[in-house]
Amino acid sequence: MKSNRDRTEIVVNRRFSIQFMTALAALLIATATFASPPAKIALKGGRIIPIVGEDIPVGTILIEHGKIKAVGKDVEIPYDAMVVDVTGKVVMPGMIDAHSARGLDIRNENLDVTPFLDVYDAIDPSKLYFEDALRDGITTIHAIVGHNCVIGGLSRAIHPIGITPDEMTQQPSVSLKLSVAPQNRSDRMAQLATFRETFRELAEYLDDLAETKYEESLEKKDEKIKVGPDEAKKLGKDLIKPEDYDDKHRNLVKLTGGQLGAFVYAGRAADIAAAESLAKQHGFFDQTTLVLGPRCYKAIEEIKATGRPVVLDSQLLYREENPITGKITETFIPKVYADAGVAFSLLPSGDTSLAERYLNYQAARCVRNGIARKTALEAITINPARAIGIGDRFGSIEVGKTANVVVMSGDPLDFSSWVDLVYINGIRAYERESDVRLKQLLGEEKPEIPEQVKGEKNEGAPVDPKAGHSKGDADKLEAPAPNEMTKDAEKKKE
């Protein structure tokens, strides 16, 4: 339950969200020129890391109408293409955040079972997170509710540009969120009992619905029921139309019918078996992606046997102390998965003050700990795309795919490399030259402080981030939902 104090905070933060919305929209429009993009763009002279296929030391990418038309060493550039010289730079597909609740105003509802929700209603385009994501080279975000639920709402794949959720959406209704690991308001017994109850209730609902439909169909024909209820349930099954389902059950029917993906969170090794049996029992195993807490690596054999895509927690190192000897052992988690041959996706940390917030840093850590470069790069591009189910459109530089491309000043795993340019759908969404906030942060440009804001500042009220505050401060304004905070604390405890 939220305390009153928390509530006021949210209200205050909402107010600021609205304030920023306009300021931010202006900023986004300034940096991103998505009014009438050129139909043909050629990125020429850079080193291309296509992820799928061999690296091209010096090559050209031709983008036509937001799609990649050609990639290669010798690509013929049409006369009407806008040529962008990226000589000496590195071109790679936009990175993908496979699981993030940071674009939502609140991570979770305070009900356990909420399959009727959609993150569409929670996405806050004014969140600084989106601006950061763009700056960090992330072009696709799987916006999904947090782990604090039993069955959460629908997720969607979005890109970090646009001023409405509709504009941002790349793929709606990607998956339903499920969590077999209890969070702060539940325990494992209750968590799993709620799952059983939910699916049992679904079956009961479907039976009742079938019976009703059958009765209705007979009424239309002015006939009387001649069969018992069990027979009626059977006969009525085929009479149900998609629009007959109520809000509470519609998405669950889609899930069990294989029309919807499932992102299932498992917090520890013992949860894997529970997640697997749940998915298999209710028919969504083939659409399941496992979102795994740090301790899950112990069940690597089981995870490997499922053959499902895997999204790893941003905490990559696990420390364990032997209670008898006090000896501490450390495990670099992705190495366990890489050694077992399980394809995994990496997540950036939600803590923006850490280097772990950069996906390419997470990948670089993997390489440093003995994972092949190719595997590490796949874990931030094509693997998350496949886990979300959009691997055919995103995650690599291949002919026919959406032109989500990042141009970096150097190798992506070199931590002194910057993101120079970001193209989303062939639109130049970000250029470092025009990144005002970055320049302010680096002290290259003095911030302009509007008069009235100056006044507010003296009163100790939060200030427009545009008005020259350090990034850390700016992030604090990003409405941290109270249960998000407690959840982080919980996580640390674990």
Added chain:
Amino acid sequence: MISPTVKLRRLKTRAFALALTALALGTTPTLADGDSFVIKAKRVYPVAKESSEVFEPGMVIVRDGLVVAVGKDLAIPPDLKVINLKDAHVVPGFIAAANSMTPKHAGDESVAAGYLALDAFDNYGDFQEALAEGVTTVHLDPGSHRLLTGQGAIVRLGGSPMSRILNERSDLTINFNESAYGPPNDVTYQTPASSDVAIPPGVRQRPDSRLGQFVALEEALRVAESGTKSGLHPAALTNAWRNNAPLRIHVDRSVDITGAVRFLYNHKRSGYLVGGAQADITAQEIAEAHVPLVFVMGEPLDAISNDLGPDPDVVDRDIQALKKLRGATIALAPPAGARVDQLRLSAATAMRAGLTEAETLAAITRIPAEILGIDDRTGSIERGKQADLVIMSGPPLETSSHVKRVYVGGLVAFEAPYVDAVVVHAGTIWIDENTRIEDGSVLIEKGRISAVGTSVPRPRFADYIDAGANSFVTPGFIDAFGHLGLDGDTSSLNPNLSLASMVGVPDVSEHRVAMSGVTTVLTAPYAASPQGSQIAAIKTAGTTRDKRLVRNAASVYFDVRKGDPAGVLGKLKPRLEAGKKYLEKWQKYEKELAEWKEKKAKGEKIEIKKNGDALDEEAQEEDPITGTWEVTISGGPIPEPQQAKMLLKLDGADIEGRIRIPGQPDEAKVTATFDGKHVSGQIDVETPFGPPAIEADLTEPDHLVGELKISDIVIDLDATRTDKEDVQFKVVKSRKRGKDGRPLPPKTDDGLEPIRAALEKKIPLLIAASNQQQIAQVLKLASEFEVGIVLLDAEGAAVHFEKLIELAIGVVVPTKIVRWLNHTPYHQADDLSRKGVSVAFQSDAEDGARSLRNLGLHAVQRGMSPDAALSAFTTRPSKMFKLEDEIGSLKKGCHGDLVIFDGHPFEARTRVKRVLVGGEEVE
């Protein structure tokens, strides 16, 4: 040169080593997998139903994780590895039938069979704390906070994660306890809620009273039996009830116990009770109804409990209840809220109520397995059951016993961390000639004895050797003069050479000596050099050089037996004088250093002279070396004799100088030592084989004859002094100082170092003498130089016994214990020890030292007191060689070298049972 016998011995050693390697590499058939093995132990407690027989020694044969056989003397299948745990007590894995491992569920429902305790189990957990106290199997409970909390499960805490579940739905958990009263209202949220879909008010739930609990349960069961109500929990209850799930009823108060027993009877259900705080009142009822009880101990052992319980008359309710419950089927469980790792010890307190060890052990192994319905798989060590074994360091219910290892399903689930500590318990512990302890223990930590007495600490996970009531523990025996490890090299040793350099990993002969109980040998060369040879105190066992070396230079060995009485000291005295000078140099340095430190501490300015302090002039009566020498070298690879010039300067026992060697462009530096006759040193020239060595003797004044050695090449050297002045070669002798004015130490002389130590009374000299006159001369020398002495052989020592006692000089008696003297048999060891002289025994042999104890047997047979003989092997030699703080006794601080005998060591039938060197067993 190596004699043929030595060669043969070395070959034998090698052959033995080779055989060992072959054995290790698998001349035996391939061994079976990790979960198949044979355990040999001191005692095995099968806890079988039919008999409480304990096998001592015992064996357990395990194949594919299952017990195949258990007994005292079984045939070992050839393909199984044998794990020999000779001090171990093996018991079945403990079963915690009630515990607080799983948290209670968070649901509000008063009757909710849909909660599964198994869901809360982390099958990947490592459970080291529980396993470290021997708990291998636990019952998981969905909680005791509601009337019917759900369904329990039974799991084991080790083995592969997927194999740990023994029963996923083992029972329906019911609570007839106050803790289940007053459940919260049951609220069903309508989602999505809206203005026209209201949230209904919560439904009140039973029970609020004792009556209510039965009503609520009966009501729920009636619904369940009909199977009409839908919903997760009603359906689960219907299922469980129709499948005849056993009822697990938590009860404490006597009325509820009666109610529970009646409830089971009315419904004709199998089940058992858990708790039973007031079971004493209803003991008869429980026994007559044949309802088993998991008795939850009331007193936690790790905290003081302020809860006095419901009955003011009951002081110790556990004992009251358990006394009355004799005859009922009782399993024991740790106190509510306590961790499962308290199971063993809290169960052991049940013996206060008169339970036997066997009954108590069964109450945490076989009986809970029977109650939980898993007795076909675990709970005892019997054929066909899982190999859930707990290896303990002592009897299972003894407080100080520790779990050393745990097997679950034949796989190691817990291994005690290595602790460098061992406790030896014995009937008699012979500390030294004045002290012995009956029924006592020795604690050895990090190789040294840290406690000895009737009661010593038992660090957690330490090894424990219970040697039995007849055992007799002595310090490791010392061979006061032996040659172990010399491999037949009978040459005398250069005084500079330390025998410690030959110490390595013990080989077969050393191992044999160690197994005989001789743990330290004062290793000496067969013959002493005239300048004295170093003796090292070396242990016969130990994995590293450091562990084997007790003292590098334990003594310096001189032999005066062959000289005529008058000339005895001719060789010894100059050496001691040289040593004295060397010592003085060091003392002077140490004094200066102390002064310098004092000055520095005070902050005084220290003057640094450029040329250093002038050395005090030493009056040299006659200098036989200093001057110019014409050198002729010939022989070896040199075709014709060659001439060279050498300029030398003598300073004390050191020679410094220069030589121009033919074929070398520059002059080379010469450094050597001079002992009055012999020049020994080297020329500082780089050759592939190291610098050439000079060994020469002053055959007559001004004439040196000797050889020049480069590796194997020997060149003859002949030199004559042509000038006694050191005209061309002037050494500015100055005492050098460091940059900060600190005095620099004198040059170290390896040969004189032990002599210096002897003069400082740190070590004694070992002087072999035989007749009275020789001994008299030696004693005179001892008084003159105030140096400690040990006499070797010294057949004529008895005459001087008063002097020997006065100067505290010990005698290492000859290997011939009784010999003829003046036509009567003479027992030198007995005679001297009776007179009050310290006596020690020697082997004067290499691995012959393994028979050293026989000398004691012989000595005792011919009249010596057994304790005097024992001290002549232990405390006496250690004191003689000033090693009493290291070896030779079992007092605190000494090395953990001890021998476990099965009787007094000088009884002929007594065998050496075990030997520990530095706390590590020799086997």
